[in-house]
Amino acid sequence: MDSAAQTKPASAAPDAAGVPRVVIVGAGFGGLAVATGLARAPVEVTVIDRRNYHLFQPLLYQVATAALSPAEIAWPIRSILRNQKNTTVLLGRATGVDVAGRAVLLADGRRLAYDFLVLATGARHAYFGHDDWEAFAPGLKKIDDATEIRRRILLAFERAEVAENPAEHERLLTFVIVGGGPTGVELAGTLAELARKALAADFRHIDSRETRVILAEAGPRILPSFPESLSRIAEQALARLGVETRLGHPVTAVDAQGVEIDGARIPAATVLWAAGVAASPAGKWLGAERDRAGRIKVQADMSVPGHPEIFAIGDTVLALGRDGAPLPGVAPVAKQQGSYVARVIKARLAGKPAPKPFRYINVGNLATVGRRAAVIDFGVLRLSGWLAWWMWGIVHIYFLIGMRNRLIVAIHWLWSYITFQRGARLITGADS
Numbered sequence: 001m002d003s004a005a006q007t008k009p010a011s012a013a014p015d016a017a018g019v020p021r022v023v024i025v026g027a028g029f030g031g032l033a034v035a036t037g038l039a040r041a042p043v044e045v046t047v048i049d050r051r052n053y054h055l056f057q058p059l060l061y062q063v064a065t066a067a068l069s070p071a072e073i074a075w076p077i078r079s080i081l082r083n084q085k086n087t088t089v090l091l092g093r094a095t096g097v098d099v100a101g102r103a104v105l106l107a108d109g110r111r112l113a114y115d116f117l118v119l120a121t122g123a124r125h126a127y128f129g130h131d132d133w134e135a136f137a138p139g140l141k142k143i144d145d146a147t148e149i150r151r152r153i154l155l156a157f158e159r160a161e162v163a164e165n166p167a168e169h170e171r172l173l174t175f176v177i178v179g180g181g182p183t184g185v186e187l188a189g190t191l192a193e194l195a196r197k198a199l200a201a202d203f204r205h206i207d208s209r210e211t212r213v214i215l216a217e218a219g220p221r222i223l224p225s226f227p228e229s230l231s232r233i234a235e236q237a238l239a240r241l242g243v244e245t246r247l248g249h250p251v252t253a254v255d256a257q258g259v260e261i262d263g264a265r266i267p268a269a270t271v272l273w274a275a276g277v278a279a280s281p282a283g284k285w286l287g288a289e290r291d292r293a294g295r296i297k298v299q300a301d302m303s304v305p306g307h308p309e310i311f312a313i314g315d316t317v318l319a320l321g322r323d324g325a326p327l328p329g330v331a332p333v334a335k336q337q338g339s340y341v342a343r344v345i346k347a348r349l350a351g352k353p354a355p356k357p358f359r360y361i362n363v364g365n366l367a368t369v370g371r372r373a374a375v376i377d378f379g380v381l382r383l384s385g386w387l388a389w390w391m392w393g394i395v396h397i398y399f400l401i402g403m404r405n406r407l408i409v410a411i412h413w414l415w416s417y418i419t420f421q422r423g424a425r426l427i428t429g430a431d432s
């Protein structure tokens, strides 16, 4: 628990009329589901996030590979919840929880008093004890990460165009993606398409089609959370795009010159990290029991053991499925847990029996490999190829927030499909 002395008064003063206060930290998929689930409840909801927007992380890789612009996959939290009269949105970063005093501690010294607290602070990338690799191999979690990756990718082509040394030329046109989960596969496929199609006619001194895209996965197959047959199909689809898949050996070194896999050095100017995640520090704030990834071990009603008034959901928790296996860190899990916690709070306030323990309903596992290629696992039904790709596209547009974003993304995708062009090829952030 963070016990930093907090002297400033609470910004959400205890409600004089005795209306219970629900504080939700994090307006990602989980936090928003709790807030909207409490829309008509007799509570005062405060949603606090360190960012002023909700981010649709599943399409971050498209920003990183210049297919979409940041504002097309993000939406202001204030605007999403503006019609919800019982809800206040605050911009701020939580740094701890005063469990005994029932208050969230904020970085600017404020305290937010609560009667119910929901921690929905997500996860960040992890480098398995090699934090020094982050400078050379950025991960993809935030919009800033996506624009930084986009900068590195586009700069590599620009530098290759003027490179005179053949070895340097080859290093600049080699891209290594570490981690063969859905994000790694999606990055590799789209990057290969960017090099072979979108950029092919734009340079005079390089042939961008000579670009090497290497996907390195320590395990025996890519997409380990999918059935083996779909992993094989995805690997074949990547191979058709020219992606080299290296399986079965961990990356043992990452530096400014490239990577080392199984003792072999691969010179590469751009290395991207899609290999591991660690939970947010929410578990530390509470002193709660956690797994190795820092995820809070929650009870069946998503409350934190010993604290029925504190709930934790989404990527920051370890919750088990019917088969006893940990639930995956995906948006539908966070959303369903969020809606469930809203029901638990409403039932408690109404003096009704608690809902049955949380059960995740699997709505399918999706990953796209590139143009007209995706894999979907619905459990009993497995799909791949163009049909899966169309379904992937429709599902993602449907779940985007805001009609404007849905329309713009649909138009961008249609345009790219017809012309192979990428509309967001901006090098931003720093001068070249």
Ligand SMILES: Cc1cc2nc3c(=O)[nH]c(=O)nc-3n(C[C@H](O)[C@H](O)[C@H](O)COP(=O)(O)OP(=O)(O)OC[C@H]3O[C@@H](n4cnc5c(N)ncnc54)[C@H](O)[C@@H]3O)c2cc1C
Pocket: 025, 026, 027, 028, 029, 030, 031, 048, 049, 050, 051, 053, 054, 055, 057, 058, 059, 060, 061, 092, 093, 094, 095, 120, 121, 122, 123, 140, 141, 182, 183, 280, 313, 314, 315, 316, 329, 330, 331, 332, 334, 366
């Ligand atoms: C690149 C990428 C691709 C993905 N692709 C898919 C996919 O295709 N399908 C799928 O289902 N899932 C996908 N996921 C996973 C999915 O995005 C997560 O499972 C989901 O976002 C988890 O929801 P959450 O509410 O737990 O956390 P998040 O959505 O991460 O939200 C956490 C929120 O908490 C806020 N926050 C964190 N710390 C603090 C703090 N200290 N103070 C205040 N606010 C804080 C953050 O700003 C953020 O808004 C992907 C994830 C990534 C990174």
